[in-house]
Amino acid sequence: MRQSKLFTKTIKQSPKDEVSLNAQYLIRGGFINKEIAGVYSYLPLGLRVLKKIENIIREEMNAVGGIEMKTSIMQNKEVWEKSNRWDDNVVDNWFKTKLKNGMEAGLSFTNEETYSNILKQYVNSYKDLPSYPYDFKEIFRNEVRSKSGIIRGREFYWKALYSFSKDEKEHINFYEKMKIAYKKVFDRAGIGHLTYLTFASGGTFSKYSHEFQTICEAGEDIIYINKDDYGKGLEMNPNHAAINKEIWNDYSKEIDEKEDFKKKKAIEVGNIFTLGTKFSEPFDLKYKDEKGNDRMVFMGSYGIGLGRLMGTIIEVLNDDNGIIWPDNVAPFKVHLINLMNDNKVSDKIYQNMIDSGIEVLYDDREKSTGEKFADADLIGIPYRIIVSEKTIKEDSVEVKRRDGDKIELIKIDKIIDKLKNV
Amino acid sequence: MRQSKLFTKTIKQSPKDEVSLNAQYLIRGGFINKEIAGVYSYLPLGLRVLKKIENIIREEMNAVGGIEMKTSIMQNKEVWEKSNRWDDNVVDNWFKTKLKNGMEAGLSFTNEETYSNILKQYVNSYKDLPSYPYDFKEIFRNEVRSKSGIIRGREFYWKALYSFSKDEKEHINFYEKMKIAYKKVFDRAGIGHLTYLTFASGGTFSKYSHEFQTICEAGEDIIYINKDDYGKGLEMNPNHAAINKEIWNDYSKEIDEKEDFKKKKAIEVGNIFTLGTKFSEPFDLKYKDEKGNDRMVFMGSYGIGLGRLMGTIIEVLNDDNGIIWPDNVAPFKVHLINLMNDNKVSDKIYQNMIDSGIEVLYDDREKSTGEKFADADLIGIPYRIIVSEKTIKEDSVEVKRRDGDKIELIKIDKIIDKLKNV
Numbered sequence: 001m002r003q004s005k006l007f008t009k010t011i012k013q014s015p016k017d018e019v020s021l022n023a024q025y026l027i028r029g030g031f032i033n034k035e036i037a038g039v040y041s042y043l044p045l046g047l048r049v050l051k052k053i054e055n056i057i058r059e060e061m062n063a064v065g066g067i068e069m070k071t072s073i074m075q076n077k078e079v080w081e082k083s084n085r086w087d088d089n090v091v092d093n094w095f096k097t098k099l100k101n102g103m104e105a106g107l108s109f110t111n112e113e114t115y116s117n118i119l120k121q122y123v124n125s126y127k128d129l130p131s132y133p134y135d136f137k138e139i140f141r142n143e144v145r146s147k148s149g150i151i152r153g154r155e156f157y158w159k160a161l162y163s164f165s166k167d168e169k170e171h172i173n174f175y176e177k178m179k180i181a182y183k184k185v186f187d188r189a190g191i192g193h194l195t196y197l198t199f200a201s202g203g204t205f206s207k208y209s210h211e212f213q214t215i216c217e218a219g220e221d222i223i224y225i226n227k228d229d230y231g232k233g234l235e236m237n238p239n240h241a242a243i244n245k246e247i248w249n250d251y252s253k254e255i256d257e258k259e260d261f262k263k264k265k266a267i268e269v270g271n272i273f274t275l276g277t278k279f280s281e282p283f284d285l286k287y288k289d290e291k292g293n294d295r296m297v298f299m300g301s302y303g304i305g306l307g308r309l310m311g312t313i314i315e316v317l318n319d320d321n322g323i324i325w326p327d328n329v330a331p332f333k334v335h336l337i338n339l340m341n342d343n344k345v346s347d348k349i350y351q352n353m354i355d356s357g358i359e360v361l362y363d364d365r366e367k368s369t370g371e372k373f374a375d376a377d378l379i380g381i382p383y384r385i386i387v388s389e390k391t392i393k394e395d396s397v398e399v400k401r402r403d404g405d406k407i408e409l410i411k412i413d414k415i416i417d418k419l420k421n422v
Numbered sequence: 423m424r425q426s427k428l429f430t431k432t433i434k435q436s437p438k439d440e441v442s443l444n445a446q447y448l449i450r451g452g453f454i455n456k457e458i459a460g461v462y463s464y465l466p467l468g469l470r471v472l473k474k475i476e477n478i479i480r481e482e483m484n485a486v487g488g489i490e491m492k493t494s495i496m497q498n499k500e501v502w503e504k505s506n507r508w509d510d511n512v513v514d515n516w517f518k519t520k521l522k523n524g525m526e527a528g529l530s531f532t533n534e535e536t537y538s539n540i541l542k543q544y545v546n547s548y549k550d551l552p553s554y555p556y557d558f559k560e561i562f563r564n565e566v567r568s569k570s571g572i573i574r575g576r577e578f579y580w581k582a583l584y585s586f587s588k589d590e591k592e593h594i595n596f597y598e599k600m601k602i603a604y605k606k607v608f609d610r611a612g613i614g615h616l617t618y619l620t621f622a623s624g625g626t627f628s629k630y631s632h633e634f635q636t637i638c639e640a641g642e643d644i645i646y647i648n649k650d651d652y653g654k655g656l657e658m659n660p661n662h663a664a665i666n667k668e669i670w671n672d673y674s675k676e677i678d679e680k681e682d683f684k685k686k687k688a689i690e691v692g693n694i695f696t697l698g699t700k701f702s703e704p705f706d707l708k709y710k711d712e713k714g715n716d717r718m719v720f721m722g723s724y725g726i727g728l729g730r731l732m733g734t735i736i737e738v739l740n741d742d743n744g745i746i747w748p749d750n751v752a753p754f755k756v757h758l759i760n761l762m763n764d765n766k767v768s769d770k771i772y773q774n775m776i777d778s779g780i781e782v783l784y785d786d787r788e789k790s791t792g793e794k795f796a797d798a799d800l801i802g803i804p805y806r807i808i809v810s811e812k813t814i815k816e817d818s819v820e821v822k823r824r825d826g827d828k829i830e831l832i833k834i835d836k837i838i839d840k841l842k843n844v
Contacts (some may be wrong), residue, residue, distance in 0.1 A: 070464040
């Protein structure tokens with residue numbers, strides 16, 4: 001894409017009403033626009049990142065048998081009354097609205113009831129199970145405050161998968177698969193090395209649930225990581241997950257050798273829960289087993305907030321000049337920057353990249369070198385390629401990674417090969 | 423996908439609370455689930471169709487220079503007060519909700535204000551124009567009644583593009599390009615031959631807007647088509663668009679040879695408007711031209727409801743047994759139906775199709791032939807391939823199109839070639 005065609009522009013000053021680094025950089029870079037505190041529009045650059053994250057998650061969910069659908073945002077009161085979660089005294093962060101006929105409707109704050117209600121219509125027999133539906137959708141939570149940028153929004157884009165299994169054994173088998181799928185998501189998104197599988201408090205049926213926590217000074221959570229595992233991220237020993245603060249406080253007496261744990265601030269980037277029959281019971285979601293006996297479906301839930309993941313990536317991968325996107329989620333792979341007086345040579349390089357299927361943002365604007373470099377640092381695309389009078393004298397361009405200092409001169413006719421092989 | 427893994431099932435009886443054919447077939451086929459009247463969840467089959475439509479639209483919007491973003495659903499009162507459209511006496515189909523701090527927020531019912539407000543922050547100079555941002559998002563309209571299935575929902579998935587041009591001339595140039603882009607969308611979606619470009623009443627700046635109207639007995643609109651063009655759909659003479667009822671009533675005295683027009687019921691599947699400066703004025707959306715003079719940005723709007731388009735396709739392409747999807751929007755290209763006692767041969771054919779990148783729904787269930795055929799007719803996938811004892815005796819399968827009667831015997835080792843070349 002030609003940067004001259006991108007209607008957004010970078011902003012030098014940090015917006016005064018944003019305290020979080022992610023929102024500051026995203027707004028300054030033209031990735032998002034704040035509509036209401038905690039409600040953001042994704043501008044073209046921001047949407048590109050969000051779509052990359054979405055596709056990574058979609059591939060990993062499909063790989064474990066997930067089947068995508070798209071549930072509605074507007075929710076039926078009667079459905080949520082079944083589980084007693086319509087009541088504002090039970091769930092205090094609903095957004096609700098009214099139809100013309102006076103009927104109340106809610107805006108999805110999560111999906112357990114929606115999914116249980118849909119599956120109830122189709123599941124009769126053991127042959128119908130297991131099933132792993134999921135969707136991506138906007139979720140709404142009426143938070144009292146919202147000052148963490150896209151990490152904790154009042155409106156946010158969320159992947160939720162629910163597992164519907166015949167029994168606890170089948171459930172556990174899938175639950176373990178999902179741990180690995182989640183590891184792959186966070187590895188591919190570039191934060192696996194900073195992320196820990198963490199014991200958290202469980203649901204009705206299980207002592208523990210699991211959170212995926214990314215170490216970050218801006219985090220609102222506290223986790224305790226076994227010293228042997230510290231620094232390994234999701235490559236940690238799977239037999240000793242880290243521990244979140246709540247569990248730590250509850251069980252710290254039982255935990256041997258407390259001094260063997262490091263205490264760290266962290267952001268929860270994903271969670272997986274065993275729900276058991278907590279929701280299948282109110283929805284009477286049962287099936288006939290092979291002997292013809294009625295049994296309750298055994299459920300699990302698996303969430304990832306895409307905006308939260310995107311915001312976390314920024315919080316942990318940045319420098320004073322801007323964002324440092326990991327390759328897999330960057331809005332473009334290459335930032336091609338023309339510093340010559342005319343665009344002829346760069347136009348040709350740009351066209352070659354497009355023809356070779358390389359995702360490139362092309363700075364074809366009439367701006368100073370300083371402005372172009374500052375914008376490129378702020379936007380944070382992995383490969384910067386500079387075309388200048390100096391490089392062209394050697395039939396070359398300069399290649400530099402956003403996360404490194406090394407500048408490489410590459411012959412123009414070798415650029416595509418170089419980019420295809422990194 | 424294996425049909426045994428699809429959690430949805432077909433339903434024989436039409437749902438009693440749905441009067442529209444599209445909702446009846448979609449619910450019976452397991453494409454959608456009704457949450458509230460006018461609010462539907464898209465189940466796996468339904469989402470596949472919706473995504474096909476989305477991708478067609480995305481490709482055509484990108485081809486004319488569209489740039490995708492994702493604006494928020496929750497809307498800021500202050501933004502909509504600028505154009506005086508917050509007031510329920512002005513716009514009576516808002517859904518509104520409240521934040522904890524008492525602040526009101528609206529749910530997007532359209533996007534003019536959202537886009538004008540965003541562009542206002544970035545557009546300063548003639549160099550920043552033209553710009554053609556668009557998005558896909560859920561739109562909410564508080565309709566008094568909702569009984570047209572996914573054709574007129576209270577919540578619906580919508581593409582909106584807004585054009586921001588330097589002047590009327592630049593605008594008209596783009597507006598004409600969009601007519602062609604829309605023609606391509608409706609042609610690719612399989613209803614171009616039934617769809618007419620129609621004069622409708624205009625906005626502030628133009629005498630007319632244009633609607634794309636698909637002839638359909640279930641339509642709520644009336645259009646008048648020049649007899650010379652009748653039957654040509656979007657291949658009509660571009661110089662005489664059809665006329666909608668409102669315009670017809672206003673101008674019928676001026677229209678010569680009234681008897682030369684056919685009156686037809688139709689569904690509006692898309693519309694394009696010239697907005698002029700109606701929204702740029704309240705948002706003070708101006709730019710400096712090449713001489714340094716301030717000028718107002720000239721706007722246009724271009725919408726397509728994806729659910730409405732999907733519903734219209736069903737209303738016009740069906741028979742008594744179910745839906746007849748056009749190839750480009752069908753959830754799968756092939757419905758592979760095993761009628762043998764075991765799945766061995768069909769499993770192998772299925773795997774070959776998957777390996778060849780053919781989108782296939784594989785009926786591997788233990789069901790009667792009659793049930794499998796009825797389901798296939800209802801779901802409406804273009805190519806049905808039957809594997810039975812009879813066909814296997816000849817090393818063959820039966821191939822039949824949903825929209826035809828001809829049954830072809832094809833050798834098993836020629837199936838992939840056959841499907842790749844149709």
